[in-house]
Amino acid sequence: MTNGVFGPSRPAAVTVTVTGTRDGEGSTGSAGQQPATRSVIVLLASLLGFFMLSLDSTAVNVALAGIERTLGGSTAGLQWVIDAYTLMFAALLISAGAISDRIGAKCLYAIGLAAFLASSAACGLAPTLGFLIGGRAVQGSAAAVMLPASLALVRQAYGNPARRAKAIAVWAVGGTVAMAGGPVAGGALTSGLSWRAIFFLNLPAGVVAVALLARAPRSPLRAAPLDPAGQVTAVVALAALTFGVIEGGESGFGRPAVLGCLVLAAVAMAAFVVAETRAAHPMVPLALFRSRAVSVCVGIGFAVNVAFYGMIFVLSLYYQRVLGQSAVLAGLEFLPMTALLPVANLASARLGTRFGPALAIKAGLVVSVLGLLGMLSLLSLLAASGGPDRVLLAAALVPAGTGLGFAVPSVIVVLLEAIPADQAGMAAGLLNSSRQVGGTLAVAVFGALIAHRTSFLPGMRASVLIAVVVLAVAAAAAVTLPRGSSPAQRENELTGLGR
Numbered sequence: 124m125t126n127g128v129f130g131p132s133r134p135a136a137v138t139v140t141v142t143g144t145r146d147g148e149g150s151t152g153s154a155g156q157q158p159a160t161r162s163v164i165v166l167l168a169s170l171l172g173f174f175m176l177s178l179d180s181t182a183v184n185v186a187l188a189g190i191e192r193t194l195g196g197s198t199a200g201l202q203w204v205i206d207a208y209t210l211m212f213a214a215l216l217i218s219a220g221a222i223s224d225r226i227g228a229k230c231l232y233a234i235g236l237a238a239f240l241a242s243s244a245a246c247g248l249a250p251t252l253g254f255l256i257g258g259r260a261v262q263g264s265a266a267a268v269m270l271p272a273s274l275a276l277v278r279q280a281y282g283n284p285a286r287r288a289k290a291i292a293v294w295a296v297g298g299t300v301a302m303a304g305g306p307v308a309g310g311a312l313t314s315g316l317s318w319r320a321i322f323f324l325n326l327p328a329g330v331v332a333v334a335l336l337a338r339a340p341r342s343p344l345r346a347a348p349l350d351p352a353g354q355v356t357a358v359v360a361l362a363a364l365t366f367g368v369i370e371g372g373e374s375g376f377g378r379p380a381v382l383g384c385l386v387l388a389a390v391a392m393a394a395f396v397v398a399e400t401r402a403a404h405p406m407v408p409l410a411l412f413r414s415r416a417v418s419v420c421v422g423i424g425f426a427v428n429v430a431f432y433g434m435i436f437v438l439s440l441y442y443q444r445v446l447g448q449s450a451v452l453a454g455l456e457f458l459p460m461t462a463l464l465p466v467a468n469l470a471s472a473r474l475g476t477r478f479g480p481a482l483a484i485k486a487g488l489v490v491s492v493l494g495l496l497g498m499l500s501l502l503s504l505l506a507a508s509g510g511p512d513r514v515l516l517a518a519a520l521v522p523a524g525t526g527l528g529f530a531v532p533s534v535i536v537v538l539l540e541a542i543p544a545d546q547a548g549m550a551a552g553l554l555n556s557s558r559q560v561g562g563t564l565a566v567a568v569f570g571a572l573i574a575h576r577t578s579f580l581p582g583m584r585a586s587v588l589i590a591v592v593v594l595a596v597a598a599a600a601a602v603t604l605p606r607g608s609s610p611a612q613r614e615n616e617l618t619g620l621g622r
Contacts, residue, residue, distance in 0.1 A: 161280065161338075161339065161340055162280045162281055162286075162290070164335050164338050164339055165276050165277065165279075165280035165335075165339045165340075166277055166280065166281075166290050166293060166294065167332075167335050168232075168273075168276070168332050168335035168336040168339060169232070169273035169274070169276045169277050169294055170273075170293065170294050170296075170297035171297070171328055171329075171331060171332035171335070172232065172235075172236055172239075172269045172273050172329075172332050173269075173270065173273050173294060173297045173298045173301075174297040174298065174300070174301045174328070175239065175301070175325050175328055175329065175332075176239065176265075176266040176269055176270065177297070177298040177299075177301035177302050177305070178301035178302075178304070178305050178308065178324075178325075179208070179243070179262065179266075179305075179321070179322075179325065180208065180209075180212075180266070180302075180305070181301070181302050181305030181309070182305040182308050182309030182312070182321050183204065183205065183208075183259075183309060183318075183321060184205060184305075184309065186309050186312075186313045186318035186321055187201045187204065187205075188313075189313045189317070189318040190204060190252070190255070190318050193317075193318070194249070194251060194252040194255065195252065200252050200253075200256070201252075202373065203256050203259075204252070204255060204256055204259055205259075206369050207256045207257075207259040207260040207263060208259045208260070208262055208263035208266070209263065209365065209369070209559075209563065210260070210263065210362060210365050210366055210369065211260050211261075211262075211263030211264040211266075211267060211362075212263040212264075212266050212267045212559060213267075213361050213362075213364075213365040213556065213559040213560060213563060214267070214358050214361040214362035214365060215263075215264055215267035215268070215358060215361075216267045216270065216271060216361070216552045216553075216555050216556035216559060217357045217361065217406070217407065217549075217552045217553055217556045218354045218357055218358055218406070218552070219231070219235075219267045219268045219270075219271055219272070219548075219552055220271035220272075220275075220548040220549045220550070220551050220552020220553065220555075220556075221353075221354070221406040221407065221548065221549045221552065222354075222548075223268075223271055223272040223275050223548025223549070223551075223552070224275070224546055224547070224548040224549050227341065228272045228273075228275035228276045228279060228547070228548055229272075229276065229336065229339055229340075229341060231268055231272045231548070232268070232269060232272035232273055232276060232336065233333070233336055234268060235265045235266070235267075235268030235269035235272060236265075236269060236329060236332055236333060236336070237333075238261060238264070238265035238268070239262060239265035239266060239269060239325065239329065240325060240326060240329040240330075240333075241261075242258050242259075242261035242262040242265060243258075243262065243322045243323070243325040243326065243329070244322070244323070244326065245258040245261070246258035246259060246262065246319075246322040247319040247320075247321075247322035247323045248319070249319075270551065270552075270555055271548045271549070271551035271552035271555060272548055272551075273294070274291075274294065274535070274539075274547065274548075274551035275547035275548035275551055276339070277290050277291060277294050278291075278539045278547035278551075279547060280339075280340075284540065285476050287536070287539070288472050288475055288476050288480065288532070288533075288536045289472045289476065291472070291532050291535050291536055291539070292468050292469050292471060292472030292532040293468075293469070293472075295468045295531060295532045295535070296465045296468045296469065299461075299464040299465050299468055299528060300465055302461070302464075308321075308324075309321055312324070352394075352398035352402065353395060353398050353399050353402060353405055353406035353407065354406060356391050356392075356394045356395035356398055357391075357395050357406065357407075359387070359388075359391040360388050360391035360392040360394075360395055361388075361556065361560070363384045363385070363387040363388035363391060364384070364385065364388035364392075364560065365559075365560070365563055366384050367381050367382075367383075367384030367385040367387075367388060368563050368564055368567045369563065369567065370384070371385075371567055371571075373570075375571075376571075396409070406549070407549060407553060411542065411550075414541050414542075415603060415604065415605070416537050416538065416540070416541035416604060416605075417538060417541050417542070417550070419600045419601060419603060419604055420534050420535075420537055420538040420541075420554060421538075421553060421554055421557045422557070422597060422600055423484065423488070423530070423534050423597045423600065423601060424531075424534060424554045424555070424557045424558040424561070425557045425558060425560065425561035425593075425597075426561065426593045426594050426596065426597035427527050427530065427531060427534075427558065427561070427594075427597070428558040428559070428561035428562035428565065429561040429562070429564065429565040429589075429590060429593045429594075430491060430495065430523070430527060430565075430590040430593060430594050431524065431527050431562070432561075432562035432565055432566060433562070433565030433566065433568075433569045433586060433589075433590055434495075434498075434520065434523065434524075434586075434587070434590060435457065436565070436566045436569060436570070437569050437573060437583055437586050437587075438456070438457075438516065438520065439453050440573060440579075441516075441573075441579065441583060442456055444579065445579055445580075456517050457517070457520070459517055459518070459520075459521050460517070460520050460521045460523075460524035460525060461524070463521065463524075463525045463528070464524065464525060464528040465528075466525075467487075467525040467526075467528035467529040468528055468529075468531070468532050470529060471483045471487065471528075471529045471530065471531070471532045471533050472532055472533075472536075474486070474533075475532070475533045475536060480533035480534075480536045480537050480540075481533070481537065481601070481604040481605065483529060483530065483532075483533035484530045484533045484534055484537065484601045484604065485598065485601045485602065485604075486526075486529065486530075487526045487527060487528070487529035487530030487531075487533070488526065488527075488530050488594060488597055488598035488601055489526070489598055490522050490523075490525070490526030490529065491522070491523050491524075491526030491527050491530070491594055492526075492591060492594050492595050492598055493522060493526075494519055494520070494521070494522030494523030494524075494526060495519075495523045495587055495590055495591045495594065496591060497519045497522070497523075498516065498519035498520065498523065498587055499584065499587045499588060499591060501515055501516065501519055502580065502583060502584045502587060503584065534554075535551075535554070537604065538550055538554055539551075565590070568586075568589070569582075569586040569589075572585050572586050573586065
């Protein structure tokens with residue numbers, strides 16, 4: 124792979140030559156601190172931040188009833204407790220990733236972490252529903268800053284390809300565990316203490332993350348000025364699209380306000396493309412998409428979240444609306460799948476390190492497609508009997524979900540290997556923005572399909588079919604990814620350079 128826009132940056136190989144370490148880390152740190160130790164410190168700091176923002180994105184859902192009892196408010200107001208976070212998170216991801224590369228991932232991560240902790244405390248102390256919604260919007264903005272910066276920190280801390288793949292898998296496990304335990308933790312804290320405890324839980328974890336980050340080495344900078352036209356048009360496009368999709372899913376896509384937002388999103392996106400084409404130092408160099416790895420990985424990220432979050436949304440409502448289960452019991456139905464997600468993340472790194480990440484991506488997507496096809500067959504066969512058995516549905520969800528969990532870390536590895544280290548934040552923001560849009564669109568479209576109880580099962584089958592098609596297209600695109608060398612082989616190559 125060549126150096127430059129589409130290949131790894133040259134300093135990675137030079138670092139191995141200088142240090143001779145297996146980790147390939149050559150950044151300077153405190154006296155006596157070994158490169159491997161610095162890498163672990165960076166990984167732990169990044170993982171803690173990812174854990175916090177993932178936990179908050181899921182735990183608050185089950186606390187809405189408690190928030191209503193304490194603060195009051197309408198159903199629409201309670202929905203915006205969730206949507207304010209989602210809207211700001213999706214709107215700022217690409218911009219935050221690009222800024223991370225320009226001012227340094229460590230610097231921006233510290234800013235995001237401080238803002239996340241402050242807004243968490245504000246949410247926990249919120250006297251009114253409006254104040255809580257404002258705090259959630261700030262939380263979502265801080266999360267958008269933290270996510271690409273945390274992944275860029277991991278990319279920069281591990282110059283060795285094999286160890287970087289393992290570190291990314293561990294980083295992914297942090298989010299997976301938080302996502303799996305979020306509803307359970309949220310329900311337990313709300314029932315045992317108060318919904319406010321969900322937000323205060325971030326404070327001790329955040330303090331530890333800050334202490335670890337203070338010991339991390341400085342991040343490399345991308346020597347390029349900010350791209351104001353690209354920043355503004357990207358934020359407007361993503362904010363308008365997310366708002367339009369959220370409102371369309373709630374009240375219908377035919378409303379003038381919803382249509383206006385979607386048109387604004389299309390116009391802003393077109394303006395973004397024009398701005399990036401003409402900019403001397405674009406926020407997102409469009410030439411990146413000439414790389415098959417970049418284009419395919421961004422598309423796979425979109426498809427993964429369509430399937431994963433779309434299925435969780437549909438099945439959650441099926442368990443509660445159709446079967447009459449409580450929110451806590453409905454959350455427990457997903458434990459067979461979510462308990463295996465960390466295992467799938469780590470197994471992806473092991474297989475990818477040995478045989479190449481492209482194979483892990485293909486295997487994960489194929490398993491997911493087969494799992495969803497099994498679920499679709501189950502829905503069709505048992506629809507005549509009044510609906511499928513919840514245990515069988517949960518069993519079908521296991522291969523579907525764990526296959527996606529198997530694919531995601533290797534998608535990140537392939538994407539980050541395709542770009543230089545000083546553009547890691549931008550790439551992470553681009554990937555996660557695509558994933559966020561995919562999940563938001565899936566919830567809106569699938570929600571419209573299952574809006575009425577009488578048509579819930581047909582709408583559920585249609586939702587699963589859409590997820591199957593989207594994932595099948597992603598699996599076909601993954602076939603075009605070059606196998607390349609495995610991280611273990613690249614480790615041997617780089618180690619040889621240092622001899």
